[in-house]
Amino acid sequence: MTTQITTTPGGEGMGGDRGWTRRRTLVAGAWSVPVIAAAVALPQASASAAITIDLLGAVDDAxxxxxxxAGDTAPLIFQVAGSGPIPADGTAELVNAGGIASWDESVLLQGALASAPIDTDGTLILPIVALAAGTFPVLVHVGPVTRTFVITLVQA
Known part of the structure; x- marks a missing residue:
């Protein structure tokens, strides 16, 4: 006696039964791993981009x-906030400030970058030394966020 199993297009076995088989479970699991990984990674990415940096007293980032x-110190005081964790420190660089300003000796220098801790209230203080009157940008980096502020030194 011979048993014949017929299949229908789009189905397996008689009547198009599409129940869960071991193979289907493994395939579904393999496809879900990237989807779950992406879903888990997205909140972290959006939280890290939610950091804000403001220069206290600035108007339109200036x-x-x-x-x-010459030699007077001007404190650049930044307020850092975010919906997630804030990094422990921030860095900044003076752009085209040669002859106008330099970093104060209290600032930790890493090449051209000045580094300072961010207080628990979100305050980042990076003092500069005024050398002459002039204007220059300061790039401030906290985690993945970079903001540009324009600093003008005027002799009183």
Missing amino acids: QTYPFSA
Whole structure:
């Protein structure tokens, strides 16, 4: 006696039964891994991009500091906030500030980058030394976020 099993297009076995088989379970599991990994990674990416950096006293990302003599210190005070964890420190670089300003000796230098800890209240302080009147940008980096602020030093 011979048993014949017929298949229908799009189905397996008689009547198009499409129940769960070991093979289907493995295939479904393999396809779900990238989807689950992407879903888990997305909240982390969006949380890290939610960091904000503001220069206290700045108007339209620009701040003017008066100084009376070369060598005076001007504190650049930044407020860092975010919906997730905030990094422990921030860095900044003076762009085309040669002859106008330099980093204060209290700042930890890593090449051209100045580094300082971010306080628990989100304050990042990076003082500069005024050398002459002029304007230059400061790039501030906290985690994956970079902001540009324009600093103007004017002799009082």
